[in-house]
Amino acid sequence: MDPETWAWIFLAGHVILGAFAVAYISARRRPATAIAWMLTIIFVPYVGLVAFMLVGFSRLPKARRDKQKHVNELILERTEGFDQLSHRDEWPQGLPGLVTLNSALGALPMVGGNDVELLPDYHGSIAAMAEQIDRAQHYVHVEFYILVHDDATRPFFDALARAVARGVTVRVLSDHLASLMNPGRKETLARLAEMGAEYHAMLPLRPWEGHWQRIDLRNHRKLLVVDGLVGFTGSQNLVHESYNKKKNIARGLRWHELMMRIHGPAVRELDAVFVTDWFSESDELLVLDTSPVVLDPAPHRVDAQVVPSGPSFENDNNLKLFVAMIHQANERVSITSPYFVPEDSVLLAMITAAGRGLSVELFVSEIGDQALVYHAQRSYYEALLRAGVKIYLYRAPEVLHAKHFSIDSEVAVIGSSNMDVRSFSLNMEISVLIHSREFVQELRGIEDGYRANSRELDLADWVKRPAMEKFWDSAARLTSNLQ
Numbered sequence: 001m002d003p004e005t006w007a008w009i010f011l012a013g014h015v016i017l018g019a020f021a022v023a024y025i026s027a028r029r030r031p032a033t034a035i036a037w038m039l040t041i042i043f044v045p046y047v048g049l050v051a052f053m054l055v056g057f058s059r060l061p062k063a064r065r066d067k068q069k070h071v072n073e074l075i076l077e078r079t080e081g082f083d084q085l086s087h088r089d090e091w092p093q094g095l096p097g098l099v100t101l102n103s104a105l106g107a108l109p110m111v112g113g114n115d116v117e118l119l120p121d122y123h124g125s126i127a128a129m130a131e132q133i134d135r136a137q138h139y140v141h142v143e144f145y146i147l148v149h150d151d152a153t154r155p156f157f158d159a160l161a162r163a164v165a166r167g168v169t170v171r172v173l174s175d176h177l178a179s180l181m182n183p184g185r186k187e188t189l190a191r192l193a194e195m196g197a198e199y200h201a202m203l204p205l206r207p208w209e210g211h212w213q214r215i216d217l218r219n220h221r222k223l224l225v226v227d228g229l230v231g232f233t234g235s236q237n238l239v240h241e242s243y244n245k246k247k248n249i250a251r252g253l254r255w256h257e258l259m260m261r262i263h264g265p266a267v268r269e270l271d272a273v274f275v276t277d278w279f280s281e282s283d284e285l286l287v288l289d290t291s292p293v294v295l296d297p298a299p300h301r302v303d304a305q306v307v308p309s310g311p312s313f314e315n316d317n318n319l320k321l322f323v324a325m326i327h328q329a330n331e332r333v334s335i336t337s338p339y340f341v342p343e344d345s346v347l348l349a350m351i352t353a354a355g356r357g358l359s360v361e362l363f364v365s366e367i368g369d370q371a372l373v374y375h376a377q378r379s380y381y382e383a384l385l386r387a388g389v390k391i392y393l394y395r396a397p398e399v400l401h402a403k404h405f406s407i408d409s410e411v412a413v414i415g416s417s418n419m420d421v422r423s424f425s426l427n428m429e430i431s432v433l434i435h436s437r438e439f440v441q442e443l444r445g446i447e448d449g450y451r452a453n454s455r456e457l458d459l460a461d462w463v464k465r466p467a468m469e470k471f472w473d474s475a476a477r478l479t480s481n482l483q
Helices: 003-025 031-043 045-055 062-078 095-106 122-133 154-165 176-181 185-195 246-251 266-282 317-328 344-355 371-378 381-387 421-426 437-452 467-479
Strands: 110-119 139-144 169-175 198-202 222-226 230-234 254-256 259-263 302-309 332-336 359-365 390-394 398-400 404-407 411-415 427-435 454-456
Touching: 062 266, 095 110, 095 302, 095 317, 095 427, 110 122, 110 266, 110 427, 110 437, 122 154, 122 222, 122 230, 122 254, 122 259, 139 154, 139 266, 154 169, 154 185, 169 176, 169 266, 176 185, 176 198, 185 198, 198 266, 222 266, 230 266, 230 411, 259 266, 266 302, 266 427, 302 317, 317 344, 317 404, 317 411, 317 421, 317 427, 332 344, 332 437, 344 359, 344 381, 359 398, 359 437, 371 467, 381 390, 390 398, 390 437, 404 437, 411 437, 421 427, 437 454
Parallel strands: 139 169, 169 198, 254 398, 332 359, 359 390
Antiparallel strands: 110 259, 110 302, 139 222, 222 230, 230 259, 302 427, 332 404, 390 454, 404 411, 411 427
């Protein structure tokens, strides 16, 4: 064919791709996301289309979503009346609405009678988990985004081996892509096989076996359940605090985390999340605990609600919770997130809260391990500072990787979810909503430690940063909407 014919063919293809972008891509996507994808496909049509086919679908395949729905139905049948086992009469105004929202989205109730303990020490939390595994009598359920057998985690793996040796069932899940991207994968899998633990990779990328989904839809959850009685969750992966990466070691980077130990009825809700993920990866549906629960009247026991979220759900569960929490706050909003690339509703809620006269503070790291996210989040600081939000940069070389969020003096969330678009839409996350004045006070003490080791940003100084830094911050922000 002559060049003119080819030109018309490419033009027609361009028009068809543009029409596809308008008609299909804009459906059920946030306007900013839809516009970003449409512009990408219109201006770089064929490259843009390939990119969209690889990373443009933000929900898991239907078969996986159906499994989530099936387990949700079983959970709802099992937990009928379970939500009455709480200190509902002591809840502050606004909390009942948050609990109802979470129950509708994630199928798990708020339940009382729990002991909770914060574990801010990196190696101390590993030791605490290993100690609990040594007490296991029936089963141990392990689910971590990154799971590596190394010098730091050896006590944990040794405890798993001892559990298997005495007849305890040990089931282990870790994210497939995260395992491929971190050193020690072969040694870790060999150690699990050697001890006799049952293992499955989460969201495996094996198209030749029919295992395929958008490559950056990952399972970012961190949890441990022992016998359905004691559970752990939070921000920490099971790996050395340097992640065993040469570039991190060279820069002296160390991750600072926050985990939580739970003893009580809420642990069975943590286990329900594990059961769902195990079912998704193995097709084996484990039995959910349906034994009756009696509310412990002890005043120190707290109400807790597990909130799962991610692309196996039809809604952005954690995003809706976080935005609702900010709007419910009457005095104070405190957010700790290593990766802060907020969705528009979160940004507006924070700015509005500060405008209402609330004390709003954000703890982030001074240094970043992911350049694109690091620059993208910096692009939001000026708007927040102008609104009156206080921003604290946790000093290098530690990376503040803890993820928690509190409002006023009685309500807090701790878990695996960052305050960014990836955690809102692409990652499978787990959070725990807690009502307890004592727990929030303890969390405030940890935040005081962050503040003492942080540098507070000053608006006048921030706007004077070099022009090239501003350019990279703004450029990185544009990519955050391609989700």
